[in-house]
Amino acid sequence: MTTTDVATGDATRGPNDIKSSERRGRLAGDKVKTRRIRDSDQESSDEEGARVGQYHGRIVKKWIQYPADADHPKYGEFHSQKDNEERNLIHRTIRELSRKQKDLPPHALTFIESLVVDSPDLFVAKDSDQKVPMLEAANSQVAILFRIINLLIPSEIRDAIKTECQDEKSNCPLQKVVLARRKQCSINPGKASKASKTDTIQTADPEQGLDSTRTEISGIAERTECLHGQVDVKRLLEKDHQLRKKLVAALKPHEQAQLCLQSLLVDTKFDKGQKKSDQVVPLPGFKTLLQLCPDDLFSNQPSNGYTPLQMAVKLYGTEDIDYDLLFFVIQALIDRCPASIFLKHKGEKNAYKLLKSLDEAKSTKNASSRALAEELLKRSCIGFPEGLGDARSVLGGERNDSWAKKMDFLYWDAKLGTSATTLRELLLALQKILEGDPNSRVEQRFYLNLTGESVMLDKAYINTIKNQSGLRLETVLDFVKLPYWKPQDRNSRLSSANARYGQHQNHSPSEGKDVGEPELPTLDPYGAMFDWLWGCNVRKIFTIDVDDDGPEPHTNASIRKAFRGENDSTNPTRDFEVEVWKWKKFDICAETVATAAPKARHIYFYSRGNTAVLRGWASSPGQLEKLNIEIFPENVNDEEDCRVYEPNFKETLAQNCAQLKIENISVKNHGYRRDLGANEAGNEGMSVRNKGQSRHEQSTPDTNAWIGYLLNFKQFMHNLELSNKPSIKVALLDDGAKLTDLHGQQNGRSFRADKEEFFVGPCEHGTAMARCIREVCPMAELYIARLDDSRHVENQKFTITSCHQALQWALDMEVDIVSMSWTFERKGITNDEAEEAFVKLAKQAIASGKVILFGSLPDKGPGAQTSEFLPIGMDGVLKIGAATLHGQSSAENIHSNPDFLLPGESLFSPTGEIVRGSSYATAYASGLAAIVLYCVKAHQELEEVTEDDEMHKAWDMAKRVKGMKIIFNRLSQKNSEYRSDRGAFVQPYIVFGQDFKDSRDDKRNALRRIVTEILPPDVLRSFHIE
Helix, strand or coil: CEEECCCCCCEEECHHHHHHHHHHHHHHHHHHHHHHHHHHHHHHHHHHHHHHHHHHHHHHHHHHHCCCCCCCCCCCHHHHCCCCCCCCHHHHHHHHHHHHCCCCCHHHHHHHHHHHHHCHHHHCCCCCCCCCHHHHHHHHCHHHHHHHHCCCCCHHHHHHCCCCCCCCCCCCHHHHCCHHHHHHCECCHHHHCCCCCCCCEEEEECCCEEEEEECCECCECCCCCCCCCCECHHHHHHHHHHHHHHHHHHHCCHHHHHHHHHHHCCHHHCEHHHHHHCCCCCHHHHHHHHHHCCCHHHHCCCCCCCCHHHHHHHHHHCCCECHHHHHHHHHHHHHHCHHHHHCCECCCECHHHHHHCCCHHHCCCCHHHHHHHHHHHHHHHHCCCCCCCCHHHHHCCCHHHHHHHHHHHHCCECCCCECCCCHHHHHHHHHHHHCCCCCCCCCCECCEECCCCCCCCCHHHHHHHHHHCCCCECCEEEEEEECCCCHHHHHHCCCHHHHHHCCCCCCCCCCCCCCCCCCCCCCCCHHHHHHHHHHCCCCEEEEEEEECCCCCCCCHHHHHHHHHCCCCCCCCCCCCCCCEEEEECECCCHHHHHHHCCCCCEEEEEECCCHHHHHHHHCCCCCCCEEEEEECCCCHHHHHHHHHHHHHHHHHHHHHCCCCCHHHEEEEECCCCCCCCHHHHHHHHHCCCCCCCCCCCCCCCCCCHHHHCCHHHHHHHHCCCCCCCCCCEEEEEECCCCHHHCCCCCEEEECCCCCCCCCCCCCHHHHHHHHHHHHHCCCCEEEEEECCCCCCECCECCCHHHHHHHHHHHHHCCCCEEEECCCEECCCCCCCHHHHHHHHHHHHHHHHCCCEEEEECCCCCCCCCHHHEECCCCCCCEEEEEECCCCCECHHHCCCCCCEEEECCCEECCCCCEECCHHHHHHHHHHHHHHHHHHHHHHHHHHCCCCCCHHHHHHHHHCCHHHHHHHHHHHCCCCCCCCCCCCEECCHHHHHCCCCCCCHHHHHHHHHHHHHHHCCHHHHHCCCCC
16 A cells, blocks of 8 residues: 655555565566576577487488488487477478489388387378478378388278188288388287298389289298287277378368379379389379278369379370379279269360370370270279269269260260260261271160060071161170060960970061971070170170070070180180179079179079079189079978078078178078969069060051052162262151061160160061151161150150150251151140250251151040140141041041141051051151152252252252141142141152153153252242251
8 A cells, every 4th residue: 555755745655565566576577587488498499409400311311322221220209309390300301302302212211111100190290381291202202102001901901800810721911911010019029020031022013013012931922820919909900090090181181182192193103214213103002092082082073173083094195104003093093983984074074085085196105005994994984883872973863864974974086076976976986987096986885685575586586686786886785684585485384395396486587487487496596696795896794684584594505605605614715704693594503604704793593492503502612792592492392491501501602702791692582382383483583574565556557559659759769870879867766666677777776764775575666657667768767766665654655754865866866857656745834854855855956957857646536635745736846647548637637737647547557457547647757758858869969959059959948847848738739838727638649750761861850850849949949048
């Protein structure tokens, strides 16, 4: 307390003031002392940091100047400390080695390894510049990076070392653990710390890359001593987990993981000349590094860069590197994230397209390795499994999207810069192939599905496919699905003896055979199928799915021969590298499967309940990863025997197949069906016939009077001597077409979800439509699009999605005409994405002026409004209705407002049936349009019409809807602009005429007369392309 002296007026301090002042003095003194101590500590720290830096510098200098001096520096506390720039010894080592462009000698590597073993943080610590030794090593000191990564115990070894060795003759898995790790976790340091002759040593393996590991013993291949008594396995696993956790954390930031791989995926890390300096990427360590990196590094496309896979692929554009090592690195990257193959750089090129677009001049030295990489990427695409964890973000969830992605991935022309799926691009690509251009790609099938076929698949049928289907197969197939080769026998359940030697009632037509002539017995026909596939250069089939459960299954010998060639197991001449085996033959010999598909990972077996056969399967060693067995016992006793034997069966299998776990063995015992015979029960359970197969009651109409009147004109057109015959392409969108009912080679595509081929199954309606088109225009090139008739939605025979896909394909093939002999009802106010997509595409096609769309009336009577149905409810689609041969509209279509009428009533099929419908009239209209276009093209060639000639417009006008309407009006004896709600009945033979002469001038005059009649000069003069 402060007081005031009265006499002097001066303030005087009390006792409390004196104490407060003293306290403030002491505090000030303490602060000064603290500052001095801190400054002293800082000076001391700086001095210590300087000493650490100097010490580190001397060690590194010695390593660089005296690499042969193998003496390790005596371990001390300075080794794990940091200098004034927060750098530890590993920081300093990598920095100085990079500056001097030197490599670390082996004994120094060992010392660095021991540092990280004791202090994992040293390898991932940041210095004052935020630099991390792990990332710096990836950039300039690969040997250091992978020496540390190799400290990690591989996953398969981690599992193996948990159990002590039971077999004295087996190699102890602890021997594959790095020596430094074993020392650290030794139970008996004196014994375990000594390097044994089996310890890993650094080797150079051209396939594995430098720094791969192997075991060596003088004069002995392997040692059998168990090390479990010398190593604390629990502590060993804990230390491994600690280091792994540190490395994963360092790579968790996307930028750091990306920087690490970018530093490694450069040409200098694959340079053959670098092998002596230990700077080549080692494959085993690289695989481990990939597992440490975050998943999104591989599954996402950088906005302004390349994915790791794309970076690796681009290295094929460099010269004089280790291309074999590069191939294995690419393989490892694909294994790490299979879906990454579909990612596109800047939304344009995936890895496969990048590889195809590299400089051809630099591809000569690496041609073989580059071809292997292309095949690897192709196989990875085709065999891409549905439902894979990382697939949804890249491919989407729908199977059709997956197919579309695969198609987009594979078919690419590097010079065109676009997918070679349109007809023009296809022809250009085919021409390049003929010229030997290795960069050309054309669309090919990467699957084969014949499961819905209803006729016998004998050698004659296989020859029909070869000669008429137009199939171009990839070297890799996702699957091959084949039905029982004699479906009529399955349906009628004929006995084996009668079926083998009896007369076939439903077979593929064969030349030289009269109707009713008995055929010779046909056995094992699928041998010819696989001969054909091998001849088409198919070298891999991921999945084989064959239904062979009828009375005449293929023999085991024929199955082996089909897949391995003439000498099957002794000296096989071929291998389809099958991975999933699903040949539905009961009690097939295990040796047959092992021979036919030695690389199979997943096998399906089918049993009649014979436990002797099951024991044979169980005792067969292999590389299986998954096994499914279905049992259809023939009696109650067999059913019970199989149930009792099942546990032992699984255990025996798991022992014989190292990679097969019991949980991956599925045994399904269907039990004995007491209400059915054994054979029926078994076959019923395995039947794969599509019950939803679309069928049509009507057959193909035979040649009628209307067609007969065109006979002379068709013969005249066929006999024209043209140097370049016109190509008129007609797309038929229907349920497919049988090859045996059509002459020549066809083009086709199936849009069924199961990819069943366009010519498989009854295909009755589509076959009828194809014949109608060809009856009018025999020279028409058919493009047959099979709609998805595998399921029915709201009484629709086809899915609207497949209609859209088929129309898109037809436009890509640049067809001139699209024939659609079907309708579906609009959804009204309900939004339907598939319907909207179809309408939008059809409008674009109409607006393009390059294709003419024909649609049939629905034949539903006066109550049906045409505008409520598609595609005929759209402006620009020519609406075709059925009429009698005398031109009268069918009763159902009197009020349907057709554009034109063509024959569709009282037609006769080849079997004598009377058939009818607007679908036939539509097919006839498409054929008529085709022969008209052929006629216009032929006229232009014979007349040698120039661009200045008015007649040059004829083709452009005929190719448009407006132009074809004019032509059909003229062929109906109407004026060019005629329009009637009842439609005009088309009678082309009146304009075409019946008499044709043979001279060139007469042919030219006849064509001029016809073209002038259907497209008069005044019409052509008024025509302008908008």
